[in-house]
Each structure stands twice: as C-alpha cells, then as structure tokens.
Amino acid sequence: MPVPIDHATAARTEYDVLVVGSGVSGAIIARSLAERGLQVLVVEAGPGKELSVAEYDTHLTRFYGAAAKDNNSAYEVNPNAPMPRSPDVRGLAEGHPDSLSYLVQNGPYEMDSTYTRVLGGTTMHWEGKALRMLPEDFRMRTRFATGRDWPLTYDDLEPHYRQAERELGVSADVADQTFYGITFPPGYEFPMHGLPPSYLDTTLARDLDGTVVRLEATECTIQVRPTAQARNGIPNAAYDGGKGYVPVGAVSTHQIDQGERCQGNINCVPLCPVQAKYSARKTLSFGVRTGRVHILTQTVASQVHVGADGRISHVDYQAYGSTTSPEHVTGSLRATTYVLAANPVENARLLLASGLPSSSGLVGRNLMDHAYLLTWGLLPEIAGTMRGSQCTSGIEDLRSGDFRGRHAGIRVSIHNDGWSWATGAPYTDLIELVDDANAYGTALRRRVVDRISRQLMLSFMIEVPPEPSNRITVDGRYVDALGNLRPVLSYSLPDYTMDAVAASRRVSRQLFRRLGVEDRTFYDPRDPAFVSHQGEGYVLRGGNHWAGTHVMGTASHDSVVDSHQRSWDHQNLYLAGSGSMPSIGTSNTTLTLAALSFRTADHIVSELTTRPSVMLKG
Amino acid sequence: MSLRRIATVEDLHQYLHVAMQLEHATIPPYLTALYSMHSTANQDAHRVIRVVAVEEMLHLTLAANLLNAVGGTPDLSRNDFVPVYPTRLPDGETDFEVGTRAFSPDTIKTFLKIERPAVADQGGSRFVSRDRSARTLMPTVNAHEDDLHFFSIGEFYAEIGEGLERLHHELGDDLFRGDPARQVGPAYYYSGGASVVEVTDAASAAAALRIISEQGEGLGGGIFDEEGELAHFYRFDQLLRGHYYQPGDEAGRPTGPALHVDWDAVYPLMPDSALDHYPEPGELQDAVTAFSRAYGDFLARLTEAFNGRPELLVPAVVDMFHIRDLASRIIRNPMPGRPGVNAAPVFRGLAPVGVA
Numbered sequence: 001m002p003v004p005i006d007h008a009t010a011a012r013t014e015y016d017v018l019v020v021g022s023g024v025s026g027a028i029i030a031r032s033l034a035e036r037g038l039q040v041l042v043v044e045a046g047p048g049k050e051l052s053v054a055e056y057d058t059h060l061t062r063f064y065g066a067a068a069k070d071n072n073s074a075y076e077v078n079p080n081a082p083m084p085r086s087p088d089v090r091g092l093a094e095g096h097p098d099s100l101s102y103l104v105q106n107g108p109y110e111m112d113s114t115y116t117r118v119l120g121g122t123t124m125h126w127e128g129k130a131l132r133m134l135p136e137d138f139r140m141r142t143r144f145a146t147g148r149d150w151p152l153t154y155d156d157l158e159p160h161y162r163q164a165e166r167e168l169g170v171s172a173d174v175a176d177q178t179f180y181g182i183t184f185p186p187g188y189e190f191p192m193h194g195l196p197p198s199y200l201d202t203t204l205a206r207d208l209d210g211t212v213v214r215l216e217a218t219e220c221t222i223q224v225r226p227t228a229q230a231r232n233g234i235p236n237a238a239y240d241g242g243k244g245y246v247p248v249g250a251v252s253t254h255q256i257d258q259g260e261r262c263q264g265n266i267n268c269v270p271l272c273p274v275q276a277k278y279s280a281r282k283t284l285s286f287g288v289r290t291g292r293v294h295i296l297t298q299t300v301a302s303q304v305h306v307g308a309d310g311r312i313s314h315v316d317y318q319a320y321g322s323t324t325s326p327e328h329v330t331g332s333l334r335a336t337t338y339v340l341a342a343n344p345v346e347n348a349r350l351l352l353a354s355g356l357p358s359s360s361g362l363v364g365r366n367l368m369d370h371a372y373l374l375t376w377g378l379l380p381e382i383a384g385t386m387r388g389s390q391c392t393s394g395i396e397d398l399r400s401g402d403f404r405g406r407h408a409g410i411r412v413s414i415h416n417d418g419w420s421w422a423t424g425a426p427y428t429d430l431i432e433l434v435d436d437a438n439a440y441g442t443a444l445r446r447r448v449v450d451r452i453s454r455q456l457m458l459s460f461m462i463e464v465p466p467e468p469s470n471r472i473t474v475d476g477r478y479v480d481a482l483g484n485l486r487p488v489l490s491y492s493l494p495d496y497t498m499d500a501v502a503a504s505r506r507v508s509r510q511l512f513r514r515l516g517v518e519d520r521t522f523y524d525p526r527d528p529a530f531v532s533h534q535g536e537g538y539v540l541r542g543g544n545h546w547a548g549t550h551v552m553g554t555a556s557h558d559s560v561v562d563s564h565q566r567s568w569d570h571q572n573l574y575l576a577g578s579g580s581m582p583s584i585g586t587s588n589t590t591l592t593l594a595a596l597s598f599r600t601a602d603h604i605v606s607e608l609t610t611r612p613s614v615m616l617k618g
Numbered sequence: 619m620s621l622r623r624i625a626t627v628e629d630l631h632q633y634l635h636v637a638m639q640l641e642h643a644t645i646p647p648y649l650t651a652l653y654s655m656h657s658t659a660n661q662d663a664h665r666v667i668r669v670v671a672v673e674e675m676l677h678l679t680l681a682a683n684l685l686n687a688v689g690g691t692p693d694l695s696r697n698d699f700v701p702v703y704p705t706r707l708p709d710g711e712t713d714f715e716v717g718t719r720a721f722s723p724d725t726i727k728t729f730l731k732i733e734r735p736a737v738a739d740q741g742g743s744r745f746v747s748r749d750r751s752a753r754t755l756m757p758t759v760n761a762h763e764d765d766l767h768f769f770s771i772g773e774f775y776a777e778i779g780e781g782l783e784r785l786h787h788e789l790g791d792d793l794f795r796g797d798p799a800r801q802v803g804p805a806y807y808y809s810g811g812a813s814v815v816e817v818t819d820a821a822s823a824a825a826a827l828r829i830i831s832e833q834g835e836g837l838g839g840g841i842f843d844e845e846g847e848l849a850h851f852y853r854f855d856q857l858l859r860g861h862y863y864q865p866g867d868e869a870g871r872p873t874g875p876a877l878h879v880d881w882d883a884v885y886p887l888m889p890d891s892a893l894d895h896y897p898e899p900g901e902l903q904d905a906v907t908a909f910s911r912a913y914g915d916f917l918a919r920l921t922e923a924f925n926g927r928p929e930l931l932v933p934a935v936v937d938m939f940h941i942r943d944l945a946s947r948i949i950r951n952p953m954p955g956r957p958g959v960n961a962a963p964v965f966r967g968l969a970p971v972g973v974a
Binding site: 061064246261 | 658661662665803804805806808813935939
C-alpha cells in the first residue's frame, strides 16, 4: 500500500472526504484537499500495491509479452473489478445483447471503448493529448441549436485549465494553441515547451497547409499544428512568471529516481516505458506525501447509502485479497463528503446499483464518446513513420464553425504510429511479409522499412452529442465475480455524428489526393463496428472518452449535478469526471475533467471549512 | 603523471578535466553490467545500476559546467579520454582496478569500491603517496610535488572544492570568467535524483560539487544525502544484501523490501573486451567496430554540446539508444574459439570515418 492503512482502521476513521476511484479526477481532488488540510481516503477497485517504478514496470512487462497489444493489455485480467477491452467486442446478433464480456452491449452500435481499473485509472493507458475545449463547445444549444449548454463558460473554466496544465505537465507553445476562440491570459506560458513535430508532421504540413476544405457552408483552411501533450519536454523557464517548471518524473518509493522526458517511444498507449507521460500515480504520490491521503486498493465500492436527511451516510465496500479468487471481506466507510470519481460508466453503474437514478432520472443517460473514423494509405515517400510519440500534430480547422448546426465537429490527428490502430501494424506487416510474401533476410528488412515508414494514418475524432437514449443501465441478470451489477450499454450514433463521418471520409480523400497518398482504407463489413450511412459503410472506433452519464446543468429536474459537480439530490455527494460534461466537443476529455476536478476541490474545501465542526489541519 | 594541490587556474582546469574523465570512466563499466543482463530478468538490479549510471552522466555534465565556468574547454574526444579497461580510476585510487565486466557479485564489489565513502579525516591530508602506475590514465602536467593520490572520489572533489575556494579568495569573481552560454541548464538535462546546476559563481560551483560528491558517496558518512537520496555506494550495497535501504536504516543493515537478484540471468561477456579480441573479419568484428565508432561519435557530440551547443544533448539521447541497440547486437554472440564467453562492446571511441 502507498500508505500503510488497513480496512479495519479505515472503517473506524471518520474521514473528511471519501474518494471512490484513483484516476485523474480522484487523484487531483484527493491531493488538492489534502494539501489544504483535509483527511482523505481513496478507494480503488483495481490492483496496485505501491507507487513504485517496480510496480509500473510489471505493467510494462505484461504489455511487452502480450500477443494482442490492446490498450488494456498492460493490466491483469481481474474478474473482481473487470474492465471492458476492445478485443471483447464480437458483433451483435439482432435482438441479443452481447453479455459475454464485462460490458453488456445492447447495441444497436457496439462500442469498443475501454477504461482501466487499476491504481491510477485510465491515465495509465491514455495517450496524453491535453486539449482545451473551444469556447463554442460550452454553448452548443445557444450557438448551434443542438446538444446542451454548459452551466459554465470557457472563461469560468480557464483558470482551472491552467491548474490542470500544471498538474498534468503539459508541453505546448501558446502561439500554436491559440485558435478558434481559445484564449490565454496575457503572458501565459505552458509548463514545458512544445514537443517537436515529427518528420511525418512536417512532411504533411508542407503539402497540406493552406488547403481549403468545405464543411457545409463553412470554408476551413487546413494548418497542421503541434498538439498540446501531457508528457515531459523541455521545461519552460518563463513559466509561472519566470519561476519555471520542474517536470515530474517517474513515481518511485525506493529511490529509483527517473526524471524522464519523452524519448519518442511509440507505445504511449497503453504505457509510456519511461513515465514521461502523465499518469494519476504522479498526483497520488504528491497527495500521499502530505500524510493526509490514505489509499485502499482492491477495494470495490459496492453500495452508496443515503440517510433519512438525504445525505450520503456511508459506502459499503468489498475488499479482495487476490485477483484470482472472488473471496472478499465487506465493510462500510464513512466520511463527511463523498466523491465518486470512478469514470462515467462506473459512477453511473454504482449509483444505479445503489438505487440512485437521481430525481431527474438522468443517471446513466446522455452517454457520449468520440467516434473515430480511421483512414490510411501509403505516402509516395519515406516519411519516418513509427518515430516520435503516437501523435505530435493534428488539424484543428474542422472543429469550429457554423457547419456545427448541421453536423458534428471533427478533429484530425496525424498518427506517427502508422496503421497500428487500423491494422495492427507493424506486427501484421511483418507477418504478412514473412508468411505471404516469403520475404527474408536483407530483402525482408528493406521491405519492412519501405512499407512501414511510408504508412500514413489519420484519425478523425468526431463529436457525439448527448442523447438520453444512449445510456448505461444495470440489469439483475448480469453480475460480476463479486456479485456487483455490470454496466449494460445501449448506444447508437445519431445522424449529427454520421453526417460528419461521411464528411470526414470526403475530407480524407481530398487530403490524400493532395499528398499523393495511395489510399488503403478498407472498412470490413464483418467488423463488429461496421456502420452504414446513406449507402456507404464505415468502421467506427470508440475513443475511450466516455462522458455525460451524470450531466451537469442549472436545475435538478434536467441534470444530475450542478456546476461544481455536486449532486442536486445529495448535498454531500460529488460526481466527478467527464460524466458531468454536457458536451465533449472535439477535445479529448482529460484536460477538461482535470480542470473540473480543481473547481470541485475548491468547492468542497469552501463547503467543509465553513462548517465550524471541521478543523483544518494544514 | 599526477596531481598536485590546486594553486593556479590551470591546476583547477587540470583537476576538472580529470573529474570529467573520472565521471566518464565509471560509465562503460556500469553500462556493460546493464547490457549483460537478460532483458526480462533482474529488473530491480537493472534499475539500481541504471540510476547510478544516469547520475554519473549528470556528474559528467556538472564537471563540464564547472570547467566551462572557470574558462576551461571540455574535450571528451581526446584519444586518452576513455581509459583502456581494466584501469585504475583517474583520481589515483591504487588498490583496485575497474573493468568492463558482466553483472556479477564481483562486479558489484568493484562498483562499491568506486563509490566508497571518504574516510580521510577532515583537516588531515587526503593525499596518499604511491608509485606511478602504467595503467592509470593521468593527464600530463608538470608535477611540482611528489605523486599525490586520493583514497576516494569524495576526497578528490573535496580538494577541488578547497582549490576553488582558495582561487576565488585570490582572484575574486574573475575566476568565473567562462561564457554562461556554455552552461548546460535544466532545459537540456534532467534526471530524477537531482537537477543540473548552471555554474556562474562561487555559490553555484559549490552546489554543483555538492551534488557530485554527495550523490556518489554520501560524504559526511550518511547513507542518505540532504535531499533524502540514497548514496550510490548504498544503492549497490543493496544488491549484495538483497534488501532495499529505507530511511532510518544504518549502513550495512537495509530493512526495506526484498530485492531479488538472479546472478545467472546474465550473458557471460568477455571481460574487458578490446578491439584485438576480434581479429577475424566478419559480422561480429563489424558489430564491435560499429559500436566503438558510434561511441566515438557520441563523445564527439558531447564535446560539441559542452562547447557552447547544449541543445545537442537532445540528439545525444538518440545516440544513447543507438549505442544500446548496437550493444545488444553484440552480447548474444559467442566468441569464436572461446566456449562459454560472449562478445562484448568496446568503449574505445574510434574516430568517425570520413565520408568520401
């Protein structure tokens, strides 16, 4: 355990705050509260013995040895706190839910998104893109007559974005990130300088910059831009008014100090081998150092109880000793304030399993994720594919504009890892060259290089609006090894998204033409994620950007939480994470949910410290 | 040749050149031990040695910063910069030699000697008289005194510290006449253990020296330094004792978690591998030569970086990956005619081949 604490002691302790989940939301809230004197207990359903490099490296070893390199391949199979895995997706037979794996899928669209139940949460496998949302993303209903407005504006969240950029250690240059309404206070600098664009990026920029793409009536001029990333680069001496920034290296408890910066390893997902990429373990380790954060792992929050006064009274847990046996002990944990930070699916699942659908009935509904359309082909020249971190640049110019009244916004990433996501490259290329092309020796080496270093893959990340019918539910027929109700997913992609999918394919063809790329995109109708729209077929991948299941709003009748992520129904309950987001725009959700976590921590502190019974220990 | 007490700026340059040589001289032995381990085994031991190796690179960089600060010119590409292993350490410790050997208990015992804590009394003489050794790579200077040598690296640095103080007292801030643009700052170097210090005055020079000596040997007798970091000697000690040290522990009695070492999961590398061990033309000789050449290129790049182009430390990281990959090509090959012995990289730094 990061801090030696046992369940019996924890159960006897009256904590200020109980946080369920050790991912980025829970870690930020825990650290932030502990640094201001509050006593915090974090419970994590998944395994994790210590915040050490040695433990981290066990994940790395598992990943290296895994035959299928999916984004949970670094983490052990754990029936006691299972998680969805993309290879689980099988293809639905009409009218029959797929219940073979943890996430029960009702369809009609079967999603391959995942999350990670392990100490550090899904930041253990995230890629590290740290994008702010556009100001217009917060006003979707007002501006585009679609989706929902936030009860917050970009300007309200801006100071918290800066906190999040410090916490996550974002490398970027302000000039590159100022676009489509995103603003920074005068003189702002990111903690670290932008990471260098890959050679592939510069090759594409050379041929694509200035290309005009039309989306509905909006003309978009393409510019390849470096992407803000939460991975260590060169610290910016001008950061924080000239105070500079010290990058946070590998988390360690045994004097194994590694302060790595990004080395361009290509396996950011599922795991950075040198911990240059942010994970919540970094934040947790700072929290633990205050002496006021206790962590219990392999501890599943199984039931949330409400007292007669409408406040949360306690949370039941199940603690298991081994991932290979369902044997466990049970008990209850008590705190003044409760934070569910277990990700949008697990937060909704736990609330619904506890009989708490909220007075609005919206818990579990409005589920969102980004839909990814991948397009790939061969460049006419060697472009150094497979060098650099997974994505170093992208195209931001399809994210904003009046077209969003008609169809979804789109963000394009340029993939330094070639066709990896689409085809399993480079492993599949090697197998094909050996088994089918009978290549060996020098010829094999040459053909591998020729083929892989010309690979180009673009991913089109497409917004999905909140739809009440896209939802997580629970069903007594489906339980996990500890008897907890499993999440049941019903999901479809609305025309608002699918029209943008079609537009993305069209844009891809246009860009490939400019680049002289030989288009190798192929959408297999047998793929479980195959979708038809207006006579054309596509394979759409999930983005692991789950959101919306406890949506934030201005009133209890049509939202679950307020703008501080506090439950309308239970004054001492906060539901933290992207589940609170009323829209996800075209930004990966982590930076925004991290910003929301800081805002929530501020609110919890102000609520608790204004109560005379709480003594601040800071 | 040998070193005398620091009396002039030239003496100080001399010492700092030796300091760079000394810090570098430990890196090939540490890297050879790392490379010799089977890739999936001994992860605990791998991390322990790797941390020390990375910190020696920090020390090398700090020594270069010190030399630049007092107007010197770092040069890692001189023919004698890399010792011929086995070698005595350039500061003149006489009772042991350092080689490039596979990971083993004996190798770790040598590493312990490299990093051993200072024992000379404060105020007493830290110089030890001894005969010259043909095997010690000492720079050429006019020796004003008898040959003087140090019992430990920590004491060698203590003399540099005192020399710096004496010269600063004598010359004032004019001592730090180097161009600040030649300093390597945190933009281009960081590791977890300590951050690099740009040396521009007496205070920063003292800070840089403190990191070098404390991080290595825990000068002052403690097993942890002021930042709570475990000294190198005790890091290696953990490997022989099978447990991690934790705060509060006494030297020799680590009480932390068990540290597992598999002494057999190691390639049996040719000890003190040299180019003439590979006389037969062929792929193995090519691989060993390629490694030496890449290592030479790397040292040339570092020399440029330490001479006003610190941004070259970014591509130098790529060089280090390249060097590791070249080493891993070599170490799995049995030596022709030497059953049970595998080939090993040679850190000779061959001059780059001119391209026609």
